[in-house]
Amino acid sequence: MTFLLVAIVVVCFGFSDIALTVGMRRAGEARSFHPRELAAMIGRAAGSPPFLLGLGLQGVALAAYLAALSMADLSLVFPLTATSNILTTLLARPLLGETVSRRRWAGVGAVAAGCVLISLS
Amino acid sequence: MTSRSGTRARAFLVLALAIGLNAAGNLLLSEGMRGIEGVAKASGLSGLLDLVGGAFDNPLVLIGLGLLVGFFVLFLSLLSWADVSYVLPMVSSCFAVNSLLAFWLLGETVSPLRWVGIAVVTLGVGLVGATAPDGGRRLARAGEEGSTVKENAEPPDARLPGEAQ
Numbered sequence: 001m002t003f004l005l006v007a008i009v010v011v012c013f014g015f016s017d018i019a020l021t022v023g024m025r026r027a028g029e030a031r032s033f034h035p036r037e038l039a040a041m042i043g044r045a046a047g048s049p050p051f052l053l054g055l056g057l058q059g060v061a062l063a064a065y066l067a068a069l070s071m072a073d074l075s076l077v078f079p080l081t082a083t084s085n086i087l088t089t090l091l092a093r094p095l096l097g098e099t100v101s102r103r104r105w106a107g108v109g110a111v112a113a114g115c116v117l118i119s120l121s
Numbered sequence: 122m123t124s125r126s127g128t129r130a131r132a133f134l135v136l137a138l139a140i141g142l143n144a145a146g147n148l149l150l151s152e153g154m155r156g157i158e159g160v161a162k163a164s165g166l167s168g169l170l171d172l173v174g175g176a177f178d179n180p181l182v183l184i185g186l187g188l189l190v191g192f193f194v195l196f197l198s199l200l201s202w203a204d205v206s207y208v209l210p211m212v213s214s215c216f217a218v219n220s221l222l223a224f225w226l227l228g229e230t231v232s233p234l235r236w237v238g239i240a241v242v243t244l245g246v247g248l249v250g251a252t253a254p255d256g257g258r259r260l261a262r263a264g265e266e267g268s269t270v271k272e273n274a275e276p277p278d279a280r281l282p283g284e285a286q
Contacts, residue, residue, distance in 0.1 A: 017205055024201035031202055033135055038194050041201060085209050092206040100206045104252045110245025111210040117238025118216055121231075 005068035006080045009061050014087035016057030018095050023051025079116035086112055132203055132254040136211050139195035143215045144222050146188030153181030203254040210249045217242040 024030075027045035030037055045051045068077045089108045092098040100108075154176060176182045199208045217239045223229040231239075 017200075017209060020197065021200045021205040024197050027201060029202040030198040031131060033138065033195060033198060038198055041198060042194060045197070082213070085213060088209055089206045092204065096205060098204045098206050099256070100204075101252055101256075104206060104210075104249055107245040107248030107250075107252070108206065108210045110248060111213050111242050112245075114238045114240070114242030114245055115213060115216050117241060118220055118235050119238075121234035121238065 002068055002072045002077070003080075005064045005071070006077060008064040009068065009081045010084045010087055012057045012061035012064065013081065013084035014091060016054045016061060017084075017088045018091050019050045019054030019057060021054075021096060023048045023054055026050070075119055078119040082112050082115035082119070128254055129250075132199070132207070132211075133250070135195055135199055136208075139192050139199070139212065140215045140218055142188045142192040142195065143212075144218050146185045146192060147219055148222060148226065149181045149185030149188065153179045153185055156181065204256070207249060207252060207254045210245060214242055214246045 023045050024041075026048055027041055030041035065077070065081060085108055089100055089105070093100060156179065196208070196212060199212075220231060220235060220239055224231045
């Protein structure tokens with residue numbers, strides 16, 4: 001049961017990041033971080049279906065994460081959910097057309113492995 | 122200026138701000154939640170609701186939540202122009218940053234294994250940070266326009282056609 005919940009967390013986080021990215025790209029680039037421009041960016045994104053899908057999936061993932069935490073230790077649950085970055089990176093090429101170089105893949109793997117080590121201790 | 126170093130500098134700046142907001146937000150949340158009466162005896166659904174109600178009366182928790190919302194908005198702004206495969210691992214480094222801050226500010230002990238984890242995350246951030254924040258997508262676009270882009274050819278650091286000097 002715990003592993004089923006963790007699988008839901010990983011899949012929902014993985015796809016939510018992809019959906020949020022699609023929504024943000026459609027909303028247009030916001031390279032400045034002036035509050036007014038950021039507010040306008042959120043306004044443009046708020047009505048877009050992929051953005052709302054991404055937010056919904058984040059909510060489902062968070063609920064499943066909390067449910068998993070109520071059944072098992074953080075030191076078991078968190079390392080498993082840290083692998084959602086790897087799923088997102090796998091999906092980024094076919095769904096978003098990103099080219100992920102070997103160097104970036106190595107970095108993604110190292111960050112995920114490091115998060116696992118941090119949560120194990 | 123749309124040079125590569127300008128793009129990277131902008132990404133680093135927004136990332137630093139986002140990670141700082143995340144760390145400060147989490148520190149305030151944990152301080153605020155510890156100060157709420159009756160956390161230890163909260164049980165059942167009504168206990169949980171009381172706890173949430175108490176949390177929303179606590180200024181530290183409210184400020185912490187506000188900072189985390191700010192973090193999320195900056196994260197979204199990065200996704201609007203940078204690769205998600207760049208942004209996510211960089212943002213994940215906040216787990217290491219939060220551990221370090223807990224060590225420096227709250228005096229929490231950090232086990233040897235955790236130090237190793239912090240070092241490995243730092244290494245990963247260095248590797249991802251050395252790639253171009255929006256390189257993958259620009260290459261993909263270049264590919265659609267007919268130029269040949271070899272897969273896995275360590276592309277982000279090659280100079281792209283049409284790029285400003």
